[in-house]
Amino acid sequence: MDKLKLYFDGASVDKILRTSVSLFGREDRFCWPFRLDGIYTIKTGYHVARNEKSLQNNNPSTSVDLKFLRQEIWNLREPETIEHAWLLCPWTRAAWFIAQIQCCHMALTVSSFEKWMMELLGKMRLNAGAIYDLVWEVWKARNLAIYQKINPNPIMVIHKAKLMELEFAKMIEEPVKHATTSVGATAAVFRDHNRTLLSGINSTIVVASPLAVEALAVRAALIMSQNFLMQKVIIESDNQILIQALKSHASVAEIQVVLDDIRHLTRGIPNCGFTWVPREANSLAHEVARLTHQGALHQNWVMHKPISIRNILRKDNLAVSMLGNNS
Structure with a gap:
């Protein structure tokens, strides 16, 4: 940050910090941020x-x-x-x-x-x-x-x-949507087919938009999935734009670099899919992100869960058991 401020003005530093970069050394390319597909007209x-x-x-x-x-x-x-x-x-x-x-x-x-x-x-x-x-x-x-x-x-x-x-x-x-930078948080939680919490990752980031945050969280989740050698992964997100882009292989200029990384990572997982869920069904990840942003989540939170996370898990378990009884 200090080095950036030595060579660039405040507005330029702001834009640099908000720029997503590929984790796999992809070549830079020109992108027009005021169209969804990044093509200038x-x-x-x-x-x-x-x-x-x-x-x-x-x-x-x-x-x-x-x-x-x-x-x-x-x-x-x-x-x-x-x-x-x-x-x-x-x-x-x-x-x-x-x-x-x-x-x-x-x-x-x-x-x-x-x-x-x-x-x-x-x-x-x-x-x-x-x-x-x-x-x-x-x-x-x-x-x-x-x-x-x-x-x-x-x-x-x-x-x-x-x-x-x-x-x-x-x-x-x-253009106004791209004008400000704030500190946000990403979170991804790993659950099995019974929705039992297995693990999770979270971090604070410099964020440009909720869409960028969600895309970065998905990328982090896929990296961790590869590290765990998972063979079957279903990514759930409540961001419709992101899920639609991943399913249709569409371009989204704002997050295109991250999208390319996600598509690259999915090729290393034998069975990987993406699905949209309503925000209520993604409440655990949102609570982890909220606590991370507030600095209220300790490093070993999966083993020593805060009360709010335990309450969400209890509610989810109740919903799963009721669904099993009805079926």
Whole structure:
């Protein structure tokens, strides 16, 4: 930690500590954290850039400056002005007019696109992102008209811009989820077919999300299973995203390194499966993790169980006996 602080700023140290690494020397690869599959797309890049800008300036009337506008809007290569392309062309005028803001542009009232945008935001105090979405869709529609001879449809442009705004609203909180680091705890408990507690592992970690914690716990459990030379293992977790990814071999960018390690470890166990259980059925592991996080669990806790763990085991044993009697 001290060495990291010598060479990196606080924000970078935070990100480094939250980065999962492979235990088997796998090669590094680029991963885009704002998509589940880790693949970068222009659309998500645009959304993230917009979100970062909005976080810096929350006031709509001051959130856009001329420099940022120049960076956001691609320069036209056609022999026409930006003002004509985005504001004064007959079909773009129709799009702006029938949009929610209902602007009616004329050559006499538009001196430059940037000044017009700043004045609009200042007077109407609109969400800058909504206007950006409309500009973006206008730009795409003009490209289709020029290069593929597809006639632009103002109503369709407005519809697509609205969909983009709604999509952005859903994912705007995603970068925030990756913004903080805290100390958490992992726990895995080993039980036989009668759900009798055999052993357990637990540790404190620097954590990025509950999903990452669960994935690290599964990896630790599989390592211990191999050390015990177990031939048949069923991993239970109450995290649906993790179990679905393991069952379908899907990618999850946030934990991909750990997923790859888990899949590597399962190849060393003859019979290994994964199943989802409700949180209530995973209460023992959660209690071990909670006590570990609080520093209230001694090293030999399996042999000398705390009262809360004994109570959970007693309740589980009662449930198993009742199930056996009913069958």
